[in-house]
Amino acid sequence: MIVLTIDQRGSTRAEDRVPEVLERLGAWSHGRAGTAVPFARTVGDEVQGVLDGSPDGALLAVDLTLALLRDQGWSVGIGVGPVEHPLPEVSRDGRGPAFYRARDAVERAKTRSRGTSVAVEGSASAAGAKRAEEVESLLRLLGAVRARRSPRGWEAVDLLSGLDDRPGRQKIAAQSLAVSEQAMSQRVRAALWQEEEAVRPLAVRLLTELDGQDELDGQDEPGPDEPDEPVHDDDARDELRGTGTP
Known part of the structure; x- marks a missing residue:
């Protein structure tokens, strides 16, 4: 699943824009597949929603993120991974790694410049960290291109x-x-619109793949009765016969 945590920039010096952004998020998402839990205020000037990890959900996540970066008034944290089921009616009641990762991501995003204030967190494995870094780099690049338009x-x-x-x-x-x-x-x-349109599908694909990384990581881990390294057939036969090297 994909969790988006969105925080208003400079909120202590500006009016509360959460009602406005919730209305816009609803309009941008209307009629599109991919929303699992609708966006809602969590606490203070923060908004959160849950999207599914399908290509539709990943595409919606990319589109919403870029729309928010264009506004330059929001920091966007994207957390990708498992969530506890059944899904809650409101995202603030949600639990699971994707929620915790979105929290870490939005804190990092807050340190970024306007227009590129996005961060992505996924599985902690080397493969997951690399994929998250790739998605984040693409989104920041697209944000920078759009900020200069x-x-x-x-x-x-x-x-x-x-x-x-x-x-x-x-x-x-x-x-x-x-x-x-x-x-x-x-x-x-x-x-650079055509260039942007060419890169967007890559960001969507990488984000979709990142959603499945936790499952891949679990498959790579040996089970309770599975040896860390495979035993060769010849070694196993020798051991059973008592002729193996001591």
């Missing part, structure tokens, strides 16, 4: 994102903005 770039990207992916949509967007197709193309290139 100009208002005109965002105008073009937002318009294109709302159109069906089919030939001619850039021409339609150009007409809507009353600019030439060449000018629209220049905006899109400067915004």
Whole structure:
């Protein structure tokens, strides 16, 4: 499962934005698969929700994280791993490694600059730590690219994102903005939108794989009656016959 813990930046000097972000999270998630426990206030200026570990849930996690980073008013901690079942009605009653990891992640995210304030925690194994680092690096890179996007770039990207992916949509967007197709193309290139769209699926795939890492780690551990190292057949036969090397 994927737990998102979201904390308002600079809340001691600003108004409470939790009601606003909850409304936006609901709108962004509406009609999409992947939500296991809806987002809700946990304590103070913090919001938390649970997404499933499927590709749909991972895609939603990436999209929500990038939308929050664009706002630059939130720190996002992503905890990935098992949770206790049955799932609670509200996330603040949840238990399990994914919740604890999200807590550690959001504390790290708070130390990051606006636009890149995200951290990811997964399994403590070497493979899990590496995969979490990869997801985190990609999300921070995407956040940095988006933070440097100009208002005109965002105008073009937002318009294109709302159109069906089919030939001619850039021409339609150009007409809507009353600019030439060449000018629209220049905006899109400067915004690095196509590059962002190419990287997003990689972040989703790595996040999905990270969700299964705890199970893989468990498979790698020897069982109670399983030797740490395999015994070769010849050695076993010699031992049974009493002819093995003492």
